[in-house]
Amino acid sequence: MASKAAISADRPSSPGTAPGHKPVAGSGDRFAAAQDLAVGYDGTPALSQVDFEILPGARIGLLGPNGGGKTTLFRALTGELRPISGKLEVEATCATVPQTDRTRLDYPVTCLDVATMGALARLAWWRKPGRKDRAMAMESLAMVGLSERARDSFGELSGGQRQRVLIARALTADAQLLLLDEPYTGLDSASASLLDRLIGDLASQGRTVMIATHDVDQARAWDLVLCLNRTQIAFGPPEATLDRGVLEATYGGSIVEIPGQPGYGVLPPHHHSHGGH
């Protein structure tokens, strides 16, 4: 898929600039832009020196170790965290798609109920979702291929299906910038390729999907990668960006060369700790 996205750092000499990547003039249709952004908790930056511009229709892999700042960046983009310094402009509607293992399986909701929750973002706090919102939720479920499961309990679905219902919830919110938090964790290969296709579809509709992942090889297939390790290590198209130096800086040296294969592998951390940031 040819990406419509082009990314530029505001200062071409900054370490976050991908070499050879053409800056785009004008910012009328950009979704988000960060300039020397620092965000964190209680005034202490968890992530700093972030410079990027996000345009419509891109699949962006977000790489980095646990605690590297991926979730912090998501929280900044949704407006939950305010910049400590620097600038972050978000012009698109943003929605986080959490990991399914953090949602509750024993909760009394159907898939349609969950998809309809996205409409709340657009409604004043005393307004209830109406027929139009439910119709939009049905469309969202159709978009993720789960129309026929609309009346089923959310907890009855497989992990991959639950992930897609959560994406449908973001679509009901009419999110243009979707933030997926390690969506491939725990998926079998069939579910993973369905998710691949869905992410591609969303990007071709002009939505931008940012995908936090530990899988470097997977990120090579996307349009852009953003590497974070408490600061921004690199940002650009994967083929020009993911060299050994960048990967070492991103993962702190836990890089292994796989004999007989091009590129490098990364030793993923054994324990995914999801607490904290």
Place this chain on the structure above:
Amino acid sequence: MLDILSEPLANGTTIRALAEITVLGIVSGAIGCWIVLYELSYSAESLAHGLFPGLVIAALVGAPLLLGGAIGVLVAAALVVTATRLADESADTAIAVVITALFGAGVLLALSPSSPPGIKELLFGDLLGVTFTDIAVAAGVGAAVLAALWVLHDRLLAVGFDQSSQQSLGVSVTTLNLVLMVLVAVTILVAVQGLGTLLVAAILVGPAAAARQVTRRIGPMMLVSVAVAVASGVAGIYASYHLRTAAGASVVVAMLAFYLLAALTGSLQHRRVPARQ
């Protein structure tokens, strides 16, 4: 046979008790669903115990119980927050220490030789002693709680499902949790006169826990919960009339019977339809 049902109705005391428990059952059955889904059972029981010294002091000085209870709740909440912050304790340890201390203080006051008779009713409730004013106050406050629950229904459902996606759902999780806690406290305040500080948690948690066993959507769960609360309330009052048992305790025993029945039904259902994955 019909005498068993009609005979107690000749008695104004029983009619008032039935009216009171019906009002309390409707409100508690509805808010109980959120207590169960938000896992607030421990907090609810702690609030009920923590306001005990407030009730005792109000009874000793002849102030309205509602006022004493309200002050008791506020003091308990402030102490729990302070203990959690100051002692760096985990929240449940802080709650346990503060609430046990408050309850002990209440008992100390209640059992002093100078305390008037009738203080015992603050522990176990006095369904047979309620006045029309009590019922009217319970109905008025209950209607307000139900109205608030109705307005916030979709937000409560969304946040209980997924506390992490707050910003992108347009709901402030902190505010909503706080509002829910205040509604729970208000419900406890009106229910504590009928059921007492020791039994009030049963009507807040029991019917909703039973309903959860046999339903899979929030709407039916609330209806079943309210039905169980009212039915066990009425059954308990009749049992107490005919068997000369304590009214509050009889209601709680009826509730337990409903819960066991629901748990049995629920586990039979699960066996018949094995949950996928």
